[in-house]
């Protein structure tokens with residue numbers, strides 16, 4: 150470097166407090182897990198509390214926010230419709246906060262082998278977790294989008310407690326109920342679950358995973374044969 154050259158300034162790390170729209174979205178997750186009904190289930194109530202407390206710690210830590218390269222998938226053609234539907238429903242505040250960051254979302258499959266039909270109809274985007282964009286090992290938060298008529302094959306998550314909250318559209322899990330905006334689906338670790346989606350409209354779900362940090366960091370997803 151010659152004396153005429155300006156030294157390169159140190160790269161400043163974006164942090165949650167400055168990533169305003171991501172921070173608002175994280176707060177929406179917190180409020181969602183505070184307000185949503187537990188239906189009298191002590192297990193679900195304690196999961197909701199665990200998610201809330203994890204988010205509280207993330208907000209307090211003001212972690213780095215590393216925006217990934219935005220990436221789309223065939224299913225993201227249905228995102229606008231999902232957001233339009235969600236704006237009409239009780240999940241509107243969450244959906245609007247999600248809409249604010251939608252150009253920064255990186256959609257992925259998460260599976261090494263993706264069944265052909267599913268590749269057109271499924272994708273998820275993480276909001277917080279070990280890979281970011283909000284970097285944390287406290288919890289994984291994200292959204293999953295299903296195109297109309299999608300069947301998400303049976304899968305389970307080892308050591309991870311999972312919940313989905315329907316933001317728009319309608320889904321069924323294991324043929325055991327129909328979940329519309331504002332409903333929560335709870336999957337304890339190892340529970341096999343298969344999701345089907347209405348033929349007419351896409352479905353958008355928020356999800357949260359709670360597990361020890363080493364499991365959240367090393368998680369890999371695989372489909373399992375239904376028994």
Ligand SMILES: [Fe+2]
Nearest residue numbers: 304306311342
């Ligand atoms: Fe799942």
